[in-house]
Amino acid sequence: MLVNRKLILAHFWLAFGGFGLALLLGAWQMFVRSPLYAWISNPEWYYRSLTAHGTVMGYVFPTLVAMGFGYAITESALQQRLVGVRWAWAGFWLIVLGAVMAMVPVALGRASVLYTFYPPLIGNAFYYVGVVLVVVGSWIWVALMSINLRVWRREHPGEPVPLAMFANVAGSYLWAWTAVGAALELLLQIIPVALGWKTTIDAGLARVFFSWTLHAIVYFWLMPTYIAYYTIVPRAIGGRLYSDSMGRIAFILFLIVAMPIGIHHTFADPQVGAGFKFIHSAFTALVALPTLLTVFTICASVEIAGRLRGGRGLFGWIAVLPWKNPIMLAVAFSFVLLGFGGAGGLINMSYQLDTTVHNTQWITGHFHLIFGGAIVIMYFAIAYDLWPHLTGRALPDLRLARAQLWLWFVGMIVTTFPWHWVGILGMPRRMAYYDYADPAISPQAFSVTLSAIGAIILLISGLLFLFILATAHRQTATEAGAYRFSVAVHPPTTVPIALNTFALWVALMIGLTVTNYGYPIAVLASRPDTSVPAVYVGAQ
Amino acid sequence: MTVQDGHHGAEVAERTEKRWAMISIIIIVMLVLLAAFAGIHQATMPQARVETTDPARLHLSGEFVESNLGTAAEADGTVTVRAIGQQYSFTPSCILVPAQTPVTLRATSADVVHGILIQGTNVNTMLVPGYVSEQFMRFEKTGDHLMPCQEFCSFGHEGMWGKVKVIDKTEFASRAKNRGRLSCVGE
Structure with missing residues (x-):
């Protein structure tokens, strides 16, 4: 029962439109810093572009996908009209306003500080205020998810919350709390300096605040993908979900352990002591658990689909899977890329191994593989799956969709594998150009060229994706029927209260963040001698 | 199944x-x-202590004054390297160290966040203004390494490359005889 289709489509179109622009910038960056192009005449353009690329890809695009998908889940999984539609539109327009407000100073070269902010570099205040508005807009969505679930519970006392909605609300709480780290950094530290009320700032404390957001935000990006694994894939390929409870446990684990691990981003920082680095390293290992559980459950669910289609033997069920179905293709690609990306993540989580790759191109390769690969490919799948229900029209041609997914998968590998390799060779991140004539850098030239070619493949795939979605609006009308989610092999009739509510888990999430972050933040905040002069960007 | x-x-x-x-x-x-x-x-452990320093006064007094930057041979046979990063260079821009000797790197930033990465090794640390970074290193072989800044530090970041020159232990000892601060700038 998708009533507010316009609202959902507005979120998806803004998300994917922004994604297209940011992808174009990304491909341009890969090209100009590769040996395929002579040195860029003004490196400042590169950092402008990089700031826009990171801000849109990191803050605007996934947030809008999670919001649009969240509204779709609320109406279809709970089978009730969305409560608070006006508020939802207000949240949407706040994001539009915030995104424009942030991007204008970036386009003018007044805020080339990159999406990680890292003070004491300080850009134009409108950039930071714009980012805050984007986050505030998304917090309206968080509140609406919670309110809509409450409305449903009142009418269905004691019933198990549908898994899609349970996961969706978990994701919204995770986002609300993880955004607090960057919000504290922006509101208490950066914006007062950007407005000129203060001229000094504690750069070390800012990095600790930001790490609170920077890691868990990845799990917020991941949420729609995991929701799609559990609640779309088994239905779309004609199988059943192996276990409903394991899904709930996985999402609860993400909620609890995504936050208290962010200090692994500051392994090489001088302002955090060794003890908390070890604690966060150990907790980072823990976050692999929900993913390992998910890999099992989804593989088992896919196997059920294969067996139901008559597949036999140890591997025979794989051959009979519906490989022509874009969702099948997408989940397979996503899992392969998640495997490589996850293995890289386990390397980064160890202090000793991280020292060889910290802040090299390995890290950029790693998070592009996880986000661009494993995560975004499922955003495509979600769009393909939902589109007929939103537009009332079938997708134009599944062959195009399959070609798009193949291009993305191949493009991701061609881009990120050499990227990892040059990182091992010691190539630093975020540079507008490299001197490939230097004998110490010239061995990296071939790999960087490959990466740039991969970026062009990705750009073609991204444009093809937008083309498919746009032309779908002009197809002949069909009746797509109600939007449904997967059914478990053993559908839950009763669920333990712990797997049906959030109070305990939210308390644990906040508690663990306080124990793992409270001391480092308190120590740094109470030291009087750590504030340093701000360095304004673009003020010359 | x-x-x-x-x-x-x-x-x-x-x-x-x-x-x-x-x-x-x-x-x-x-x-x-x-x-x-x-x-x-x-040997690779995060630094144990958090140390602070005022980036606005680095050049006036304390261990990061210009005359104290570079490589110092200590009485116990180890070596200490002191360096600073600033937009858009390292001082000294070429760091001289002996092979097969324990080396302590102490560094900080004079303005924004920078990073030191010595290619071909696992020496890798952030330079955060206001804090002192300390790393223990040991180079087995002589040779040259590039040392780029690994964190975006504004528009000149791509030009911020230093160098590390690892020389023979005995050659280093003879150059360190006059007890000054050594570097390989201009070599």
């Missing part, structure tokens, strides 16, 4: 699931133990 309905199927599914969950937990515990073991038994 066939899709089974009813009580028995649910039990089988649950048992399989629990087994997998146990395997997952064992994998994770092994990884944490491995990391802890490597941390305790290897």
Whole structure:
């Protein structure tokens, strides 16, 4: 029962439109810093572009996908009209306003500080205020998810919350709390300096605040993908979900352990002591658990689909899977890329191994593989799956969709594998150009060229994706029927209260963040001698 | 596996699931133990203490005044390197160290966040203004390494490259005789 289709489509179109622009910038960056192009005449353009690329890809695009998908889940999984539609539109327009407000100073070269902010570099205040508005807009969505679930519970006392909605609300709480780290950094530290009320700032404390957001935000990006694994894939390929409870446990684990691990981003920082680095390293290992559980459950669910289609033997069920179905293709690609990306993540989580790759191109390769690969490919799948229900029209041609997914998968590998390799060779991140004539850098030239070619493949795939979605609006009308989610092999009739509510888990999430972050933040905040002069960007 | 309905199927599914969950937990515990073991038994450990310094007064007094930057031979046979990063260079821009000698790197930033990465090694640390970074290193072989700044530090970041020159231990000792601060700038 998708009533507010316009609202959902507005979120998806803004998300994917922004994604297209940011992808174009990304491909341009890969090209100009590769040996395929002579040195860029003004490196400042590169950092402008990089700031826009990171801000849109990191803050605007996934947030809008999670919001649009969240509204779709609320109406279809709970089978009730969305409560608070006006508020939802207000949240949407706040994001539009915030995104424009942030991007204008970036386009003018007044805020080339990159999406990680890292003070004491300080850009134009409108950039930071714009980012805050984007986050505030998304917090309206968080509140609406919670309110809509409450409305449903009142009418269905004691019933198990549908898994899609349970996961969706978990994701919204995770986002609300993880955004607090960057919000504290922006509101208490950066914006007062950007407005000129203060001229000094504690750069070390800012990095600790930001790490609170920077890691868990990845799990917020991941949420729609995991929701799609559990609640779309088994239905779309004609199988059943192996276990409903394991899904709930996985999402609860993400909620609890995504936050208290962010200090692994500051392994090489001088302002955090060794003890908390070890604690966060150990907790980072823990976050692999929900993913390992998910890999099992989804593989088992896919196997059920294969067996139901008559597949036999140890591997025979794989051959009979519906490989022509874009969702099948997408989940397979996503899992392969998640495997490589996850293995890289386990390397980064160890202090000793991280020292060889910290802040090299390995890290950029790693998070592009996880986000661009494993995560975004499922955003495509979600769009393909939902589109007929939103537009009332079938997708134009599944062959195009399959070609798009193949291009993305191949493009991701061609881009990120050499990227990892040059990182091992010691190539630093975020540079507008490299001197490939230097004998110490010239061995990296071939790999960087490959990466740039991969970026062009990705750009073609991204444009093809937008083309498919746009032309779908002009197809002949069909009746797509109600939007449904997967059914478990053993559908839950009763669920333990712990797997049906959030109070305990939210308390644990906040508690663990306080124990793992409270001391480092308190120590740094109470030291009087750590504030340093701000360095304004673009003020010359 | 066939899709089974009813009580028995649910039990089988649950048992399989629990087994997998146990395997997952064992994998994770092994990884944490491995990391802890490597941390305790290897040289690469995060710096133990948090030290602060005022970036606005680095040039006036204290260990990071210009005349004290570079490589110092200590009485106990070890070597200390002091360096600063600023937009858009390192001082000294070429760091001279002896091979097969324990070296302590102490560095900080005079303005924004920078980073030191010595290519071909696992020496890698952030330079955060207001704080002192300390790394223990040891170079086995002589030779040159590039040392780029690894964190975006504004529009000149791509030009911020230093160098590390590792020379023979005895050659270093003869150059260190006059007890000054050594570097390889201009070599």
